Amino acid sequence: MVSTFILLVVVLITSLSLPSLVVTGGFLVLFGAYFISGFHVLRKALYRLRSLDIANEYFLMSIATLGAIIIDEIPEAAAVMVFYTVGEYLQSRAVNKSRKSISELLDIRPDVAHLVTMEGVTTVPVENITPGNKILVKPGERVPLDGILVTSNANLDLSALTGESRPVSLVKGDNVLSGAITSSSIKIEVTVDYSESTVSRILNVVENATQHKSEKEVFITRFARYYTPFVLILAIMIATIPPFLLVEPMEIWIYRALVVLVISCPCALVVSIPLVYFAGIGKSSRYGVLLKGANVIDSLNEVSTVLFDKTGTLTIGKFEVVMVVPTENYTPQEVIAYAALAEAHSNHPIAKSILKVYNKQVDLSLVDEYEELPALGIKMKTKMGDSIIVGNDKMVHEIDCPHSACITDETAVYVVLNDTYIGYIIIDDKIKPTAFEAISNLRKNSVPHIGLLTGDTKNIAERVGEEIGIKREDIYASLMPLNKLEILEQYLQKASDHGGAVMFVGDGMNDAPVIARADVGVAMGAIGSDASIEAADLVIMDDNPDRLNDAIFIAEHTNKIAKQNIIMALGIKAIFIVLGTVGLASMWVAVFGDVGVTLLTVINSLKLSR
Structure with missing residues (x-):
C-alpha cells in the first residue's frame, strides 16, 4: 500500500507540473501509475465482462478512466484510479476491522479440553471428547463442552452467552453450558459432542446468518443490476445529445x-448495507440473542403481535412437586414411582420435577412402549404388561377414567395404572421476574397485541396472564399444538391485513410447529428443546423474555442506520451527478465524492458495533 501512496504523490506532482504529455517521461509516469494502481480493477471488469456482467463498479471505473485516456485526460484518469484504489483499501480496512471485532467477541470456542482419565489429566482437541468423558476446566478458562457439574459447586461467567454480567452459581448435578468462564477449577461430565454443544451452535448460527439476506440487501442487489445499465445509458446520452442540441464540442460532454x-459507482451501498446487518447480528449475540439471518431484523421491525407459550417461557419452567395425593390402596411413593417411570424419557419441565422428587435411577429397560401426547400427557407399557398413563385432567377424560374432582386452578398430574386411577400430583411453577418487564416494555415499544397460548387449564392461564x-x-388455554396453530393463523391474517408481523415465543417440542409458522419464531435456548431451537428464527440464550425488547431495539437501530446509508449514498451521488453534468465537478471531485460517501456509510455502519 506504500507504493500506492507514492504513486499518488507522483500523479499529483506530474499533473500540476507537466501540463502537456509531450514533456519527456510524463506519459510513462502517468501510465505506470494508472496500470499499477488499477490493474486489479481492469482485470475484475474484464473477467465479469466475459459473463456479460456490467452491473459492477469495476466496469464503471474502467470505462470512465479509459475514456479519459482516449480524450487525452491521462493525469485525471491516473488520479481517479489511484484515489479509487486508496479508497478501496481504506474501506476494506474499516470493514475487516469491524468484522474482526465482531468475530472476536463471538470467538468463545476453546480449541482444547483437559480430559480426566485414570492416568491423570491430558490436554486434547475438543473434537476428541465424547459424551461420558470427564473434563477439568481451570480457573479463568472457558468451558469447552456442555455437561453436568461433577464438582460440588461453581461460579460461572455466562456474559458471552447471555449478556448477563453477574456470575451464576451452580451446584453439583446442574447443567453447564460451553462458552462460560469459571472462577475456580471444576470437573464436568460431558453430555454432548462438540458439534452439538452450545458454543458451536451459537457460532454456526452467527456464521450462517449472512446467508439469509435482508429485504434491503436483496433490494440493493436487484437495484445494482438496473442501476449500472441506467448510468451507462445516462452517460451516453450526456456525451451525445447536448453537443448536437447546444452545438458545443463533444469532448466537453464526453468528459462530463x-x-x-x-x-455513480454503487460500492457505498453494496458494501455498507450488508455490513450494517452483520453488525446488528453481532450486537444481538452480545445480548444473548441469536438471529438466524439478516431477514429476521426486517421482520422484527414489523412485529405488531407477540404470542407467548406459558411454561418455561413466561414461567421459570422449574416445577416443584408440592403435594402427592394417592387413592386408598396406594402410597405417595408408589404414585411417584409409576409417574417417574412414565416420565423418564420426557424433556418437559413437569417430567423433570417428578424425576427430581423420585430421586432414584429409573430402570429404562422396563419400558416397552412409549408415546408422548402433546398438551395431554404420556402413555406407556412396561415389559411386564402394565400400562401407565400420566397426564392432565383432559387426558383422563379422553380415556374415560373415573377420578377424583377435576383440579383446574393448579397444575395437576393424574396417574392411571392398568386403567385404574391411583392418585394425582400437584406441581407448582413460578412466574419469571423478567416476564413482567417483558410485557411492560413490549407495550412501551408500541406492540399493540400480546397474547398467551398454553396447554394449561383456563384458570391457571388466566391467573398467570x-x-x-x-x-x-x-389468553387461550387447554390448547393442543394444532389449536395453537389455528389461533396463530387468525393472528397472522389480522396482522397481514394491517402490514404487521406475528411473533411466537416458546420452548417445548410441542411449540416447534407454531414457532416455525410464525413470522418471527422465538425459542428459549437454555431450556428449550432442540426441535424448537432448530425451528426458530431467533434464540434467547438466557431464557429472559425481556431480551425480546433488546432484539427489537437493535433491529430498529439497524434498520435506521441502513436507511441512513441508502439516503446518504443516493442523495450525495445525485448531487454530484448533477454537478458533473453541468460541468461544476471534475473527475478529481467525482472520485473524492465516490470514495468519501463509501467511507461515510461504512463508518456510520460501525456505530452498531459500539
Whole structure:
C-alpha cells in the first residue's frame, strides 16, 4: 500500500507540473501509475465482462478512466484510479476491522479440553471428547463442552452467552453450558459432542446468518443490476445529445459523462448495507440473542403481535412437586414411582420435577412402549404388561377414567395404572421476574397485541396472564399444538391485513410447529428443546423474555442506520451527478465524492458495533 501512496504523490506532482504529455517521461509516469494502481480493477471488469456482467463498479471505473485516456485526460484518469484504489483499501480496512471485532467477541470456542482419565489429566482437541468423558476446566478458562457439574459447586461467567454480567452459581448435578468462564477449577461430565454443544451452535448460527439476506440487501442487489445499465445509458446520452442540441464540442460532454460514471459507482451501498446487518447480528449475540439471518431484523421491525407459550417461557419452567395425593390402596411413593417411570424419557419441565422428587435411577429397560401426547400427557407399557398413563385432567377424560374432582386452578398430574386411577400430583411453577418487564416494555415499544397460548387449564392461564399484564381476551388455554396453530393463523391474517408481523415465543417440542409458522419464531435456548431451537428464527440464550425488547431495539437501530446509508449514498451521488453534468465537478471531485460517501456509510455502519 506504500507504493500506492507514492504513486499518488507522483500523479499529483506530474499533473500540476507537466501540463502537456509531450514533456519527456510524463506519459510513462502517468501510465505506470494508472496500470499499477488499477490493474486489479481492469482485470475484475474484464473477467465479469466475459459473463456479460456490467452491473459492477469495476466496469464503471474502467470505462470512465479509459475514456479519459482516449480524450487525452491521462493525469485525471491516473488520479481517479489511484484515489479509487486508496479508497478501496481504506474501506476494506474499516470493514475487516469491524468484522474482526465482531468475530472476536463471538470467538468463545476453546480449541482444547483437559480430559480426566485414570492416568491423570491430558490436554486434547475438543473434537476428541465424547459424551461420558470427564473434563477439568481451570480457573479463568472457558468451558469447552456442555455437561453436568461433577464438582460440588461453581461460579460461572455466562456474559458471552447471555449478556448477563453477574456470575451464576451452580451446584453439583446442574447443567453447564460451553462458552462460560469459571472462577475456580471444576470437573464436568460431558453430555454432548462438540458439534452439538452450545458454543458451536451459537457460532454456526452467527456464521450462517449472512446467508439469509435482508429485504434491503436483496433490494440493493436487484437495484445494482438496473442501476449500472441506467448510468451507462445516462452517460451516453450526456456525451451525445447536448453537443448536437447546444452545438458545443463533444469532448466537453464526453468528459462530463465520464465524471458521471465515476461518481455513480454503487460500492457505498453494496458494501455498507450488508455490513450494517452483520453488525446488528453481532450486537444481538452480545445480548444473548441469536438471529438466524439478516431477514429476521426486517421482520422484527414489523412485529405488531407477540404470542407467548406459558411454561418455561413466561414461567421459570422449574416445577416443584408440592403435594402427592394417592387413592386408598396406594402410597405417595408408589404414585411417584409409576409417574417417574412414565416420565423418564420426557424433556418437559413437569417430567423433570417428578424425576427430581423420585430421586432414584429409573430402570429404562422396563419400558416397552412409549408415546408422548402433546398438551395431554404420556402413555406407556412396561415389559411386564402394565400400562401407565400420566397426564392432565383432559387426558383422563379422553380415556374415560373415573377420578377424583377435576383440579383446574393448579397444575395437576393424574396417574392411571392398568386403567385404574391411583392418585394425582400437584406441581407448582413460578412466574419469571423478567416476564413482567417483558410485557411492560413490549407495550412501551408500541406492540399493540400480546397474547398467551398454553396447554394449561383456563384458570391457571388466566391467573398467570392477567398477573403479568395480558388481557383476558388474548389468553387461550387447554390448547393442543394444532389449536395453537389455528389461533396463530387468525393472528397472522389480522396482522397481514394491517402490514404487521406475528411473533411466537416458546420452548417445548410441542411449540416447534407454531414457532416455525410464525413470522418471527422465538425459542428459549437454555431450556428449550432442540426441535424448537432448530425451528426458530431467533434464540434467547438466557431464557429472559425481556431480551425480546433488546432484539427489537437493535433491529430498529439497524434498520435506521441502513436507511441512513441508502439516503446518504443516493442523495450525495445525485448531487454530484448533477454537478458533473453541468460541468461544476471534475473527475478529481467525482472520485473524492465516490470514495468519501463509501467511507461515510461504512463508518456510520460501525456505530452498531459500539
